[in-house]
Amino acid sequence: MALINLSYRTNFLHTYFKTTAVIPDTNKSSYQTLWLLHGYTGDDSAWIRHTNIEKLARKYEIAVIMPEARNAFYTDSDFIPYYSYFVDELIPKIRALLPVSAAVSDNYIAGSSMGGYGALKIGLKNPxxxxxxxxxxxxxxxxxxxxxxxxPMATNTFDTIFDYPDKIAKNQLVNIVSNKNYGQKIMTICGNEDYMYQDNIDFKNFMTQKIGPNYTFHEVTGNHSWDTWTANIETIFKWL
Incomplete structure (x- = not known):
């Protein structure tokens, strides 16, 4: 199992960003790949620190790419155009450096909390x-x-990223999802004591209507914490 810590200068962000990658040691030339996103206040080491990602990557023979996002909300802002960086620079860079597949069928994206939002937004916009x-x-x-x-996020920090009403509207998940059936499989998991539980139930109802059988929801026991995410991350690997 290879644990790789990358640090590189990004032309989009004009600074150095990090990515942590886990590559199974089965010597394949091209691995199925999970792009795994961290939440607010996290970094590229968050999933390694809190969960058994290395063990899961080995068990399921999936490469896991964990990019640093700081608190950018996986969104283009005047300060950090993070969404454009992720799609247009990070993905090609990682594919050039590591033995990961470029096939759509081999690429998955997931995350927790802010990273869950990022995974849904980036994934839905890029079928x-x-x-x-x-x-x-x-x-x-x-x-x-x-x-x-x-x-946990200060309102002035949020307002720096989502700085006008049209931008908020464009970045609301329900507005990103259309009536078109992308053919993607989508799953959300939420604890029954999560402070955003009702929002997740409302989203479940919306997605069930819009996406139908390609959408799956799991309600689990737990709150908005690493205890819940650690207990349920393997559910995602099994589903993949």
Missing amino acids: DIFSKVAALSPITDIVHFRNNPET
Whole structure:
């Protein structure tokens, strides 16, 4: 099992960003790949610190790419055009450096909390890159997240990223999902004590209507924490 720590200068962001990758040691020339996103205040080491990602990558023979996103919300802002960086620079860079497949059927994206939002947004907007999308305790309504008293993100930080109403509307997940059947498989998981539980139930109802049988929801026991995500991350690997 190879644990690779990458640090590189990005032309999009004009600074150095990090990515941690786990590559199974079965010597394949091209691996199925899970792009695994961290949540608010996390970094590229978050999943390694809190879960058994190396063991799961070995068990399921899936390469796992864990990019640093800081607190950019996987969104283009005036300060950090993170979404464009991820799609247009990071993915080609990783594919040039590591033995990961470029086939749509072999590429999946997942994350937790802010990373769950990022996975859903990036995945839904790029069905030509990702065939499956999964999210643990995702932020499914960014306005409700901003205004929720349990939200850890300061409102002025949120407003720096989503700085005008049209931008908020364009980045709401329900507005990104269309009536078109992308053919993607999508799954969300949420704990029954999560402070965004009702938002996730509302999103489940919306997705069930829009996507139909290609969408799966799991309600689990737990809250908005690594305890819940650690207990349920293998559900995503099995599903992939």
